[in-house]
Amino acid sequence: MRAVFGDESRFPRSLIEFQSRFATESACAQYLFERRWPQGFVCPGCGEGRAWLLKTKAFTYECAGCGRQTSVTAGTIMHASKLPLTTWFWAAFLMATHSNGISALQLQSQLGLGAYRTAWMLCAKLRRAMVNPEREPLCGIVEADETIIPFRTKNDPIVVPAGRSGIGKMLVAGAIEIDGGTPRRARLKVIEGFGKQEIHAFVLGAVAPQTQLVTDDWPSYQEIPGVRRNAITVGAMAAHIALPWTHRLFSNLKRWALGVYHGLRKTNLQHYLDEFVFRFNRRRTRHAAFDTLLRIGAHTTPAPYHVLIRKAA
Numbered sequence: 001m002r003a004v005f006g007d008e009s010r011f012p013r014s015l016i017e018f019q020s021r022f023a024t025e026s027a028c029a030q031y032l033f034e035r036r037w038p039q040g041f042v043c044p045g046c047g048e049g050r051a052w053l054l055k056t057k058a059f060t061y062e063c064a065g066c067g068r069q070t071s072v073t074a075g076t077i078m079h080a081s082k083l084p085l086t087t088w089f090w091a092a093f094l095m096a097t098h099s100n101g102i103s104a105l106q107l108q109s110q111l112g113l114g115a116y117r118t119a120w121m122l123c124a125k126l127r128r129a130m131v132n133p134e135r136e137p138l139c140g141i142v143e144a145d146e147t148i149i150p151f152r153t154k155n156d157p158i159v160v161p162a163g164r165s166g167i168g169k170m171l172v173a174g175a176i177e178i179d180g181g182t183p184r185r186a187r188l189k190v191i192e193g194f195g196k197q198e199i200h201a202f203v204l205g206a207v208a209p210q211t212q213l214v215t216d217d218w219p220s221y222q223e224i225p226g227v228r229r230n231a232i233t234v235g236a237m238a239a240h241i242a243l244p245w246t247h248r249l250f251s252n253l254k255r256w257a258l259g260v261y262h263g264l265r266k267t268n269l270q271h272y273l274d275e276f277v278f279r280f281n282r283r284r285t286r287h288a289a290f291d292t293l294l295r296i297g298a299h300t301t302p303a304p305y306h307v308l309i310r311k312a313a
């Protein structure tokens with residue numbers, strides 16, 4: 001199969017362009033096919049490349065080797081979904097291109113979805129396609145810091161905690177790559193505590209060897225293997241002067257969480273952080289982000305409902 005949309009680097013830049021390009025199920029299925037199988041169909045059962053497009057089932061291929069039938073959405077985040085592909089594409093486009101993203105409630109109303117739960121599931125599944133499994137670690141000069149995110153429960157207002165103790169709070173570690181004084185990519189991770197073990201695991205998972213790490217003088221950042229560190233003694237100095245970019249990242253994160261979600265819950269917190277980072281890292285390429293989201297989603301194992309609603313421990 002060949003690309004039918006011409007230049008691959010061209011992504012829809014407006015709602016009108018998006019609407020005309022993805023007006024039909026077959027246009028969406030074709031786009032998805034190309035993201036999932038860029039070199040042509042590959043049977044997930046036996047690896048065979050030859051297949052027939054079935055006439056009786058929508059966008060489903062029957063393997064010439066083993067006879068297995070595979071739809072273009074099987075094994076992707078859209079697996080077994082009853083929603084039209086056009087709805088999925090709209091949701092992906094709105095989530096990826098809105099500068100602040102979109103809540104399930106907003107999505108429900110924008111797409112005219114009958115049930116809030118349907119909109120919530122769409123958002124939850126798309127959010128799981130917001131981490132590129134092949135992303136490169138941060139490198140060069142990287143600022144790192146930690147923060148505490150106030151969370152809400154069903155009936156309680158937002159808890160605003162103080163101090164570095166983690167009891168009953170959501171702790172988040174963050175890192176941001178600085179290139180010539182300009183922030184580039186970021187990482188955010190839910191951590192269990194601000195101790196050496198948690199901080200080392202976060203930093204080593206986020207940065208490349210020989211990264212120049214800039215932190216405050218919190219002792220947990222000491223002696224991270226393979227990482228050079230510039231500790232800034234904060235003391236009386238305000239955090240926004242010592243570590244300006246992580247400070248800004250955290251305050252944007254908190255403002256976003258309050259503005260779009262009226263505060264985050266403990267459930268699925270990491271996925272919300274992934275959503276924030278996905279958008280932050282693509283803030284200058286929002287329209288390409290739509291393509292990235294579908295590309296990752298085409299290779300992401302679907303999460304069943306009971307996993308999506310699993311409560312944080």
Ligand SMILES: [Zn+2]
Pocket residue numbers: 043044045046047048063064065066067068
């Ligand atoms: Zn096969």
